[in-house]
Amino acid sequence: MDKLIFGNTELRVIDHGGQPCLTLSEVAIALYGKGGDQSDAPFDSAVRQVQKLYMRHSDEFTKTMTGMVKMQTRGGEQEVRVFSLRGAHLLGMFARTERAKQFRRAVLDVLDEQVRQGETLSAEFQRTLLEYSGKQTLASLCGKGLRQWQGQKPPLEAKLDHLASQMQQSLPLH
Incomplete structure (x- = not known):
């Protein structure tokens, strides 16, 4: 995710520690709106308001x-604070x-979608792992299925690796 659409506002999302994050300025835009150029007093006031909320x-x-x-500004x-x-x-x-009320709902929707994607990946990983294990066991028991297993094994291993990688990326850091 490189952006988050909130109403008619596009918020720039950055990756920090494997998590999607918003800068303090982006949060200020979401919560209070943007008064034009970042040098505008209304926007500066919104940034200060978010800083105060955080500090409090x-x-x-x-x-x-x-x-x-560290970011280029x-x-x-x-050094820029991110959330x-x-x-x-x-x-x-x-x-x-x-x-802010609207933003809270929008962020919860995004977080819910991330959880759903993680659950879907987990279920697909479990199905693929079950298929892999079953075919491996059958090939070992039958002997005859060994040649067939040798052809089926690489794509299943690749799929498991791919799903495990996606699941790792979608896990929230705690």
Whole structure:
């Protein structure tokens, strides 16, 4: 995921520690809207408001919910605070705007979809593993099926490796 569409606003998503994250500025856009160019006072005020929300409740955020990353900005490379989708949702819980209310629902929808995808991958992995194990056992017992198993084994191993890789990428960090 490289972007998150929220209403008519496109939020840029970055990867941090294998998780989709939003910068503090992107969260400010989601919760309070953007007043035009980032130098505009209304937007600067929104960024400060999100910073205050975070600072006021920083003890409620885990290491997987927020962190600092080096990013290229208009002012050069800087450390920027990012929030996982769970962290962004928590900020949305503290904000008292109508946009925040809508954002909370949107983030939960994205998180639910990630869980569904993970469950689907897990089920497919289990089916493939069962097929692999069954055919391997049959080939070993029968002897006759050994040549057939040698042809079936590589694609099943490749599928298991691919699914395991996808599952690893979709697991949330805790």
